[in-house]
Each structure stands twice: as C-alpha cells, then as structure tokens.
Amino acid sequence: MDTLHLDTINSIDYPIYFDNSIDQLVNFIKTGNYSRFFILTDENTAQHCLPLVKEKLGDIDNYDIIEINAGEESKDIDFCIGIWKMLIDFGADRKSLMVNLGGGVISDLGGFAASTFKRGIDFVHVPTTLLSQVDASVGGKTGIDIDSIKNIIGTFTQPKAVFIAYDFLKTLPERQVLSGLAEMLKHGLIVDADYWNQLKNSDLTFPAVELIYHSIEIKNRVVIEDPKENGIRKSLNFGHTVGHAVETYSILKDDGTALSHGEAIAIGMICEAWLSHKKIGLSKAELNEIVDVITSLYPKYLLEESANAELYALMQKDKKNQNGKINCTLLTQIGQYSIDNICTEAELSESLAFYATL
Amino acid sequence: MDTLHLDTINSIDYPIYFDNSIDQLVNFIKTGNYSRFFILTDENTAQHCLPLVKEKLGDIDNYDIIEINAGEESKDIDFCIGIWKMLIDFGADRKSLMVNLGGGVISDLGGFAASTFKRGIDFVHVPTTLLSQVDASVGGKTGIDIDSIKNIIGTFTQPKAVFIAYDFLKTLPERQVLSGLAEMLKHGLIVDADYWNQLKNSDLTFPAVELIYHSIEIKNRVVIEDPKENGIRKSLNFGHTVGHAVETYSILKDDGTALSHGEAIAIGMICEAWLSHKKIGLSKAELNEIVDVITSLYPKYLLEESANAELYALMQKDKKNQNGKINCTLLTQIGQYSIDNICTEAELSESLAFYATL
Ligand SMILES: NC(=O)c1ccc[n+]([C@@H]2O[C@H](COP(=O)([O-])OP(=O)(O)OC[C@H]3O[C@@H](n4cnc5c(N)ncnc54)[C@H](O)[C@@H]3O)[C@@H](O)[C@H]2O)c1
Ligand SMILES: NC(=O)c1ccc[n+]([C@@H]2O[C@H](COP(=O)([O-])OP(=O)(O)OC[C@H]3O[C@@H](n4cnc5c(N)ncnc54)[C@H](O)[C@@H]3O)[C@@H](O)[C@H]2O)c1
Ligand SMILES: [Zn+2]
Ligand SMILES: [Zn+2]
Numbered sequence: 001m002d003t004l005h006l007d008t009i010n011s012i013d014y015p016i017y018f019d020n021s022i023d024q025l026v027n028f029i030k031t032g033n034y035s036r037f038f039i040l041t042d043e044n045t046a047q048h049c050l051p052l053v054k055e056k057l058g059d060i061d062n063y064d065i066i067e068i069n070a071g072e073e074s075k076d077i078d079f080c081i082g083i084w085k086m087l088i089d090f091g092a093d094r095k096s097l098m099v100n101l102g103g104g105v106i107s108d109l110g111g112f113a114a115s116t117f118k119r120g121i122d123f124v125h126v127p128t129t130l131l132s133q134v135d136a137s138v139g140g141k142t143g144i145d146i147d148s149i150k151n152i153i154g155t156f157t158q159p160k161a162v163f164i165a166y167d168f169l170k171t172l173p174e175r176q177v178l179s180g181l182a183e184m185l186k187h188g189l190i191v192d193a194d195y196w197n198q199l200k201n202s203d204l205t206f207p208a209v210e211l212i213y214h215s216i217e218i219k220n221r222v223v224i225e226d227p228k229e230n231g232i233r234k235s236l237n238f239g240h241t242v243g244h245a246v247e248t249y250s251i252l253k254d255d256g257t258a259l260s261h262g263e264a265i266a267i268g269m270i271c272e273a274w275l276s277h278k279k280i281g282l283s284k285a286e287l288n289e290i291v292d293v294i295t296s297l298y299p300k301y302l303l304e305e306s307a308n309a310e311l312y313a314l315m316q317k318d319k320k321n322q323n324g325k326i327n328c329t330l331l332t333q334i335g336q337y338s339i340d341n342i343c344t345e346a347e348l349s350e351s352l353a354f355y356a357t358l
Numbered sequence: 359m360d361t362l363h364l365d366t367i368n369s370i371d372y373p374i375y376f377d378n379s380i381d382q383l384v385n386f387i388k389t390g391n392y393s394r395f396f397i398l399t400d401e402n403t404a405q406h407c408l409p410l411v412k413e414k415l416g417d418i419d420n421y422d423i424i425e426i427n428a429g430e431e432s433k434d435i436d437f438c439i440g441i442w443k444m445l446i447d448f449g450a451d452r453k454s455l456m457v458n459l460g461g462g463v464i465s466d467l468g469g470f471a472a473s474t475f476k477r478g479i480d481f482v483h484v485p486t487t488l489l490s491q492v493d494a495s496v497g498g499k500t501g502i503d504i505d506s507i508k509n510i511i512g513t514f515t516q517p518k519a520v521f522i523a524y525d526f527l528k529t530l531p532e533r534q535v536l537s538g539l540a541e542m543l544k545h546g547l548i549v550d551a552d553y554w555n556q557l558k559n560s561d562l563t564f565p566a567v568e569l570i571y572h573s574i575e576i577k578n579r580v581v582i583e584d585p586k587e588n589g590i591r592k593s594l595n596f597g598h599t600v601g602h603a604v605e606t607y608s609i610l611k612d613d614g615t616a617l618s619h620g621e622a623i624a625i626g627m628i629c630e631a632w633l634s635h636k637k638i639g640l641s642k643a644e645l646n647e648i649v650d651v652i653t654s655l656y657p658k659y660l661l662e663e664s665a666n667a668e669l670y671a672l673m674q675k676d677k678k679n680q681n682g683k684i685n686c687t688l689l690t691q692i693g694q695y696s697i698d699n700i701c702t703e704a705e706l707s708e709s710l711a712f713y714a715t716l
Contacts, residue, residue, distance in 0.1 A: 035680055035681050077435075077439060081435060081504070084504055084510070084511060085504065085505070088504070088505070088507060088510065088675070091682065093679055093680045093681070093682075094678075094680060095680050095681075112474075115513070116470075116474065116511050116512060116513055117510070117511060118510065118511075118512075119499065119500075119501065119509075119512045119513055119514055120513065120514065141477065142477075143477065146439070146442055146443065146446070147443070147446070149446060151477075152442070152446065152475070152476065153442060153474050153475060153476075154474060154476075154477040155473070155474055155477055155478065155513065156477055156478065317446070320452075321451055322393055322451045322452060322453050323393050323451070323453075324449065324451075
C-alpha cells in the first residue's frame with residue numbers, strides 16, 4: 001500500500017482521496033474554517049474505524065460523535081429526526097460539518113440529515129465498507145427509507161470530499177465484502193468489458209485496491225456525465241429493479257438474516273441478465289458467463305413462486321418507475337447497457353423462475 | 359383589475375404570473391406532461407380557494423387533494439411525514455407535480471415535502487395570503503419546524519412557477535393582511551426608500567395590487583442576486599432576528615392567540631431599528647418615522663422583561679448565527695441595509711425595553 005500511489009479522483013466539484021486519506025481528512029477539517037464538526041458512526045465503525053480517526057485528530061476537539069445502531073433499520077426518518085435533534089442540542093450552525101464515517105447507511109442518512117439541516121450544511125464521506133467505497137459515497141445521492149420503502153426520501157447533494165481508506169476494509173465481515181463486490185461486477189457489466197474480465201480472473205474474496213479504484217473511476221465517470229439521473233446514470237440501475245424488491249422483501253421477511261444490498265443485487269443481476277437475453281439480445285453465452293460468475297460467489301437465496309406478487313408490488317413502488325410501468329436497465333452485451341426497458345409482470349416472474357432453477 | 363396588466367416577473371429560471379394566474383396554472387398543468395398532480399391545501403384554502411381552482415381545471419382529473427390543518431403547527435416534520443406517506447399511497451412518481459395552494463405554511467411544507475420526495479419532484483406555488491405572495495413564495499426556501507424551532511430543516515429548491523391571484527386575498531382576515539404588510543414595509547426599509555414613502559402614504563388596510571407587485575419585484579431582485587444567502591439576501595433578515603424569537607416565544611406561550619409572523623416581525627423591526635440607531639447611525643428622525651408607521655398599524659404586544667432570557671436563548675438557536683453570536687441585519691438609513699452586525703445580549707435586551715416603552 002505505501003508504495004502504491006493512487007491519484008485523487010476529481011468528481012463533481014469535489015475530490016475523492018485515496019492516499020493517506022485520514023490525514024487528508026484531518027487536513028480538510030483543519031483548513032476548512034468549520035465552527036464545529038460531527039462524526040456520524042454506527043456501533044461497528046465506532047469500534048473499528050473511529051479510534052484511528054480520533055488518533056489522527058490529535059488535539060483537535062471541536063467535535064461531537066453521534067452513534068447510531070448498525071443496519072438498514074437506522075436509515076429511517078425516525079433516526080434522521082434523532083440526528084437533527086442532536087445537531088440542535090449540540091449547537092450545530094451553518095458552518096458546521098458532518099463527517100459520515102461508515103457504510104452506505106451512514107453516508108445516505110448522514111448526507112440527507114446534513115443536506116436538509118438549516119437548509120444544508122457541508123458534509124464529507126469516509127466510507128468504511130466496500131459497497132460505500134465503490135458506490136454509495138460517490139454521486140451525491142442521499143436518502144432515507146419510510147415504511148421500509150428504500151430511499152423514498154432524499155436529495156441530490158454532493159459531499160465536499162470523499163476519503164477512501166482501504167485499511168478500514170480489513171475488519172469488514174466477508175458478507176459485506178461480497179455486498180460491495182456486486183456493484184463492482186455491475187460496473188464492469190454495464191460499461192467496461194475489460195474490467196469485467198479482470199474481475200472474473202481475480203481472487204475476489206478480498207478485492208485488490210486497484211480494482212476498487214477502477215470501480216470508483218467508472219461510477220464517477222457515469223455520475224459526472226449525468227448527475228441528476230436523466231440518462232446514462234440509469235445504467236447504474238442494472239440489477240436494481242428486481243434487486244431492490246428482493247432486498248425489501250428479505251428485510252420484511254427474514255428477521256435478522258436478511259440479504260445484504262449486494263446479495264440482493266446479485267440476484268437482481270441474474271434476473272435482469274435473463275431479461276436482457278429474452279428481450280434485447282444478450283447472448284446465451286454471456287448470460288451463462290454472468291450467471292456462472294455470480295453463482296460461484298453468492299449463496300443461493302430461496303424465493304418461492306408465491307413471493308412473486310409481493311415482489312411485483314414492491315417493484316411498482318420503485319422510485320424509478322413512471323405511470324406504474326416497471327422500468328429496467330438491461331444489457332445488450334457485457335459492457336453495454338440499455339436503459340428504459342419496460343418489463344411486464346409475466347416477464348419479471350419468469351426471470352425470478354429462472355433464478356429459482358439455478 | 360381586468361384592465362390592469364402586470365407583466366410576468368422572471369425569477370431564478372421560473373416565472374411569477376400575475377395576470378389570469380389560475381388560467382396560467384391550468385395551462386401549466388396541461389402542457390407540463392405530469393403523470394399526476396397533488397394539490398396541498400389547508401382547511402381555509404380548501405374552502406376559499408380550491409373551488410375556483412377546481413372550476414378552472416374543468417375535466418382534468420388526474421389529481422388528488424391533500425388537506426392539512428391550518429396553522430404553523432402543521433409545518434412540522436410529523437405533517438411532512440404524513441404528506442410523504444400520502445404521496446406514496448396515491449402512487450406519486452418522479453413525474454408528479456405538487457401544487458401548493460395556500461399561505462407560507464403550505465408553500466414551505468409542500469415545497470420541502472416535494473423537494474425531498476424521490477429526491478425531488480416538481481412543485482409550484484399558488485400563494486393565497488399576502489405574506490406568501492410578497493415573500494414566502496419567492497426565493498426557493500422550503501422549510502419545516504422541529505420542536506417549534508422554525509425552519510430548522512429545509513432545502514433551497516426553486517418552484518417551477520408561481521401563480522399570484524390577487525382575488526384570493528379577498529377572504530383573508532385583516533390580521534393576515536397585516537402580517538404580509540410587515541414584509542412589504544421591510545422591503546422598502548432595506549432597499550427602496552421611494553417604495554417606503556409610497557407605502558407610508560397609502561391606505562394599507564388593503565394594499566393595492568401594484569404595491570404587492572412592487573414588493574415581489576424587490577424580493578425577487580434580491581434573491582436572484584444571491585440565491586443561497588451569502589450576501590445581499592441577508593438584507594431580508596431585517597427585523598427577523600428579534601422577530602423570529604418573539605414569534606416562537608408567542609407560539610409557545612399564547613395558546614390560540616399567538617402573534618402572526620408579520621406581527622412578530624413588526625416588533626422585530628422596531629427593536630432592530632432601535633439597534634440600528636444605537637449601533638450604526640440610523641438617524642433619530644428615521645427611527646421615529648419607522649416606529650410611528652409600525653405602531654399605527656400593529657397592536658401592542660406585552661413583552662415582560664422576564665421574557666428576555668428566553669428570547670435571547672431562542673435567538674441563539676437561530677439558523678442565522680455562527681459561533682453562538684447573534685447576528686442582525688440593520689439599517690444605516692431608510693432604504694439602506696447593513697448585514698452581519700453582532701449584537702450583545704445587553705443590546706438586545708435594551709432594544710426590547712425600548713419596544714416596551716412605546
Ligand atoms: N447513495 C448511493 O448512491 C447508494 C449506492 C448504493 C447503496 N446505497 C445504500 O447503502 C446502504 C448499504 O451500504 P452498506 O452495505 O455499506 O451498509 P451499512 O452501512 O449498513 O454497512 C454494512 C455493515 O458493515 C458494518 N461496517 C461498516 N464498516 C465496517 C468496518 N470497516 N468494519 C467492520 N464493519 C463495518 C456496518 O456497521 C454494518 O453492520 C443501503 O442503504 C443502500 O441503499 C446508497
Ligand atoms: N420560504 C420563505 O421564504 C418564507 C418567507 C416568509 C415566511 N415564511 C413562512 O410562512 C409562514 C407564514 O405564512 P402565512 O402567514 O401565509 O401562514 P399560513 O399559511 O398559516 O396562512 C395564514 C392563515 O391564513 C389562512 N388563509 C390562507 N389563504 C387564505 C385565503 N385566501 N383566505 C382566507 N384564509 C386564508 C390560512 O389557512 C392560515 O390560517 C411561516 O411559517 C413562515 O416561516 C416563509
Ligand atoms: Zn446498489
Ligand atoms: Zn418574514
């Protein structure tokens with residue numbers, strides 16, 4: 001790590017740091033003229049990541065720590081209200097900074113809370129999961145859930161900077177690594193066949209830092225081109241129409257053992273690869289290749305046919321839809337996405353049936 | 359009215375209509391390619407304003423009505439959650455439109471709910487109070503209260519259009535007219551001495567449409583120059599540091615008979631005119647002139663000296679402050695504002711004492 005230098009990536013007027021990121025964070029805070037800052041953590045990042053940050057902060061002490069429970073259940077309006085009230089109690093003003101130290105739950109929730117507090121205070125992300133490094137922390141989407149409907153409330157607000165520390169991934173449970181990996185695979189599948197091949201031939205139990213870096217570059221390129229999701233950014237939705245429904249379904253049903261975001265997206269990518277084959281010409285060979293790679297990495301999830309109606313209802317509530325029609329991003333080939341494909345209930349059911357046969 | 363033509367005002371990429379505004383609204387909806395729209399009203403606007411809108415909509419029927427209780431208490435996160443949930447239940451998608459038909463409570467709350475629903479859907483304002491016509495509907499501030507702290511949560515999001523219908527003011531109670539008038543007086547005091555003189559010499563029990571138009575022009579000019587409140591827009595805070603504290607104090611204390619926003623701002627303008635005189639050279643003659651105009655229009659409100667500590671605590675929670683210092687916009691003369699004047703607790707208490715002597 002120490003000899004490898006990865007350039008800072010420039011996103012929509014903010015930098016994404018890779019080298020000595022926590023030092024960069026401290027420097028950002030020191031030079032940023034903030035009246036006070038707030039570090040948002042969950043139980044796990046408070047244990048595994050906060051100590052290093054505190055150590056690097058040295059005698060800087062104009063901050064408070066806000067700790068929430070770990071897990072998607074915290075990405076809810078009630079926790080958000082809790083954060084707003086703590087900011088009020090801690091005397092946060094318009095020159096305060098929010099530091100989101102954690103996975104995608106922390107960055108989505110902390111980003112939303114900050115982007116609406118006093119009509120918007122600055123925030124930065126220090127993503128500590130693979131998923132949040134390669135995906136959630138880049139692109140400026142903030143969001144919270146209501147009644148388990150994911151990201152139904154949110155804003156488009158860019159962080160002031162992102163600080164990627166590869167070292168934080170060391171304590172990440174294997175399932176969480178797999179969760180982030182799904183987005184990396186997606187990045188290859190939608191726009192970069194070479195990267196997909198590279199991933200396919202790597203040991204992915206713990207992805208190398210260069211692979212992570214490349215994944216962020218891809219995501220960054222897409223969101224810079226289309227910050228508000230009017231066009232190419234929709235490419236990132238591959239696997240997410242079915243995947244989000246499966247994720248919500250699992251959260252509602254599998255108390256305590258629910259699928260992670262990436263595990264659900266992995267299923268979604270298989271279903272949507274099948275739809276791509278059926279509807280817009282993804283070859284059988286590439287469909288098989290995608291299925292092979294994903295099934296070799298991810299455990300099988302049992303989806304009974306009786307779940308289809310509920311899954312379809314969840315898809316209809318998806319933000320991405322208009323006029324009640326289900327809209328999917330599919331692939332014409334590996335490395336080439338196609339947006340705005342309307343899929344019928346029957347097609348979606350068939351794709352789920354395909355997954356069930358694997 | 360029918361022969362008088364008032365040009366559409368161009369704001370930050372959206373129009374403010376004056377002539378045949380409700381027809382313009384219907385036209386906007388017809389040509390806007392929205393999947394569905396939602397009219398947010400309160401009890402009073404449902405009674406006094408909605409019928410005309412419905413009549414003009416004719417056989418357009420792809421909409422739902424969301425009605426909330428009248429009053430500031432509705433501008434709260436709980437009502438906001440209620441609106442979000444209704445939008446979900448009504449099947450709102452990203453191409454839905456929110457039509458805010460009401461006073462500042464409706465436009466602030468509806469604007470915030472819309473600007474965060476699915477990361478932002480379009481909204482328009484149809485302001486039906488004088489205050490919301492000359493102030494709240496222009497400038498893109500949305501907001502809600504938490505624990506009675508005003509506008510603590512919100513966004514900067516511009517409406518797609520504003521439709522001003524003078525006729526709606528006919529049913530407005532006198533106290534509500536006075537409430538909006540305070541902002542009109544403020545507009546003259548901060549940047550337009552001629553307009554102030556015009557107002558001073560008019561019958562203000564029911565302001566003429568041209569005066570309203572001019573007031574909107576002033577506000578619009580200010581917010582176009584400084585959309586995010588980094589400089590000149592702070593001029594609009596004149597009267598609002600003390601005024602907001604008095605308003606919150608009254609809401610907490612005077613169950614049912616609380617001061618309106620404008621009534622509180624009227625008091626704030628007197629106190630801050632006094633501070634302007636003491637601190638930055640507003641002449642005694644102009645101070646007296648301001649006091650005379652305001653006291654001739656607004657009833658006296660009893661503020662015991664024992665309230666000062668609580669008022670000061672409220673001012674400290676004000677969004678406008680940094681590092682716990684109280685920041686006021688003052689006047690060097692009528693028509694000339696001055697921003698970022700730090701006022702001490704003693705000075706603020708004295709200004710309240712001055713008001714008490716009147
Ligand atoms: N904004 C976006 O563009 C975007 C994109 C993708 C996903 N998301 C959102 O991200 C969320 C999922 O992100 P996530 O998987 O990072 O969730 P998460 O934040 O819940 O993190 C997963 C788990 O890992 C733990 N953890 C975090 N860092 C750790 C570390 N260094 N060591 C040990 N444990 C650690 C967390 O406490 C949690 O238990 C979802 O809510 C999803 O909607 C947002
Ligand atoms: N966003 C901004 O820039 C901005 C600026 C100034 C004030 N505000 C906010 O605006 C709010 C105050 O606005 P407001 O005074 O319009 O409040 P409001 O919306 O509560 O309206 C005042 C009263 O008038 C009633 N009403 C509305 N239209 C009517 C009509 N045509 N006929 C009869 N009754 C009618 C309402 O039901 C309510 O009872 C405050 O919350 C304040 O913070 C926002
Ligand atoms: Zn994802
Ligand atoms: Zn005001």
